[in-house]
Amino acid sequence: MKKILFTLFVPLAIAVGCSDYLDVNHNPDVIEEIPSPKVLLPSAELNVAGNLMGWHFGFGGGYWVQYWTQSYNASQFKSLCEYLPQDFNIAYNAILTGALSNFKRITELAPKDDPTLQSYYFIGEALSIFTWQIVTDVWGDIPYLEALRGNELLLNPKFDKQEDIYADLNSRIDALLALDLSDAAAPDGKYDIIYGGDIDKWYAFAGALKLKLALRLSETSGYNNADVLAYIKDANTALLTSSAKVAAGTWSDGEEGKRHPMREFQQGGANYFSQNVIACKSFLDYLTVNNDPRAAKLFSGTRGAFFGDFDSNGDSDGNGTADDKETYATSAFQAATAPAIYMDLMVMSNWEVNFYIAEVYARAGDFGNAKKYYDAGVTASLAQQGITATDIIKTGYAVFTATAQEAAIKQIAMQKWVANCNYQHIESFLERNRTKYPAVNDIDIKSNRLTAWANFPVGDLTISVNGRALLNAQLPASPQYPASVLTRNSNAPGQKADVAQKVWWNQKAGK
């Protein structure tokens, strides 16, 4: 009796466990089903923010708009400063496989018509459009429509033209702004590092994003300023007033891996700032000559070096001390304690939006409103850096005096250049390329250093001393394509010839 029972039970036990036993491709320690779209939000937001002021965009942008230059006694960023081929591959890999992948996943997990989840859809879609714009602005033509579909076995996504990408981004932002969020449940603030779950601020962010997408194409044939002006003036339009940022309190400057990215590059042990970063004369002189109060906050010291001049053996100011022995101003990021005002990592800043609005008014000939928003932008930048005195726009060098379109665009662009230092480096680079201000001065520094020093073209960019020959006196316009894309994608085009290749919207005359 016992024996029969025993033999009956054993096979049943094996049979029940069978289907699990053969499922060998599932790792029990890895989450396969994502419980809620909010789980993906923090790392995706930090991925975008971290890359905006990370290794490639933070240093690449910072050097290419001449806030900084490579120091004389080290070599880490020489290749950037002498315009050698760069591909910014770390930023590309991280953004595509990290942030953009996650934003796409969030929009797939959060249906846009489900009131309990649609706010996550809104945030994911807004940040996806925002990030895609930056990726195409930086690299130009890239895979877009066929991208992020490796799981559908689209392993060789073809490259889309920037014009087509912008057309799709514009239709996406319109669809997003048309969503009815009246019943939407607020997103969980603990998972939203940028706005803490305030969906109204996200709506304003999306509204400003539409403006940014439109204005970036200002030099292309399809740009219609009257439409953009009507959009700004429309009562239903909400535009960002509170900066979208990763607030300073998010970081922990004493802990490995928890610092603001620029601090990680210094405090993390590698000392990239103290060894390699010095102020560039192009930027620092503009601030000091004009008594801009932000100079003393952005830098320690008042002496800047010619851009890309790190191999100099000369004595450019004729004071008896060779260039490589002088003491140059250093960046606030290398201070012993983290500079609190610069620890807010801007995704989209309030000064940026004010400057966009000012520019649209200027293009429409309404200089009164252009001045109003220009002043608001400069004030916001000063306030961010802890400065309440707004003398520079009342009586100082930055008073808005333009009465013609081009002069107005220049004024706005110059203050944008100043405001973005230590905050939005890649944005600064992109806007410089779009507006062509600061302008580029052709002065040949190497042929006569003393003259160049004594007659420095304050308020202009100069051509890298070491990079002049390589790009034939042009400035960088976009990085090349990462090798990880070209070597692994059979539909990829050939590599760009150098870093001076302009993207489609970069059509204004000038360098």
Next chain:
Amino acid sequence: MGAELSFLKNRIGFEVSYYNRYTKGLLELLPSDPSTGYTQRMANLGDVSNKGVEIALNLVPVKIADFTWSVSANFSKNYNMVESLEGVDEILIDGYGGLGMYAVKGKPMGQFKGQIAQKVLYNGVESTVVDGKGNPVPTPDEQFMSKDINEKFRIGASTIISWKGLSLSATLDWRYGGYMFSYTKDYMNWVGSDIYSVMNNRYPFLIPNSVVQNADGTYSENSVQVDPTALHTFYSNGGLQYADANVIDRSYLKLRDISLSYDLPKSICKKIRLEGLRVSVNAGNFLLWTPQENQYIDPETTTFGNDVGAKFGEFGVNPSYHTYTFGLNFTF
């Protein structure tokens, strides 16, 4: 297929075998374009064949009373060929930035491809194209370098000498052929500590047989020295060869181990109530000889995992270690 023969009461032994192995649908972790949202995928690489021969020889040249000396040697040679790939002619297996290792249809696995110095034929002489500062110009696209990871042959030898309870043995391993990437060499050129980064004692020099490209596409003889204040740029880019400079010969000869052991005679063992006692000392990874172009690293080290990709080379790996062991064996 093989044969094993021995003569003279096992004083001379001889083995030979031949094999021919065809692997269909080799599985490999392949890199992906990050635009797809993924950086890697596990997929079928294609079909690969390995054919080869192994020969072994065992000799006991001396065997008298308490003294024996035996020697054995083996030789093996493998022919590797990528027979077919999934729909393409070449697939990247591993690598980084400007240098990669590819599976190419119709060639042995692991062909190196990267940017090399541009060369042109100028007045019948192969010349290096340089830029306005005297530095070599890289080819815009990556090129195959006719270098691959596969060794041409390997020979091993070991010997044991024993007399009474004492035994001394050693093993030699010789691998010949093949190439690997060395980041150690790349980095040493970045910081200037490589012995080859002192060309002309760092006084100014002109790249021999160098030409510059004129605006109309023709070439003319170069007269610009490599910028003596910017030697860092010259060497960190690979000097005369660009990325080719960092793909070095992976041949080596190793004295893999030497060991000396002593078995206490049974008579003494019995007195201390043991069946047997052995004392031994062993030195592992004892000596390494590499060709002159490899002043940098033990070719057996790698930082690229433990499958085919590992053969790509090393990315700043720690040097390998000698190991010394001392052993005491008690048998009860």
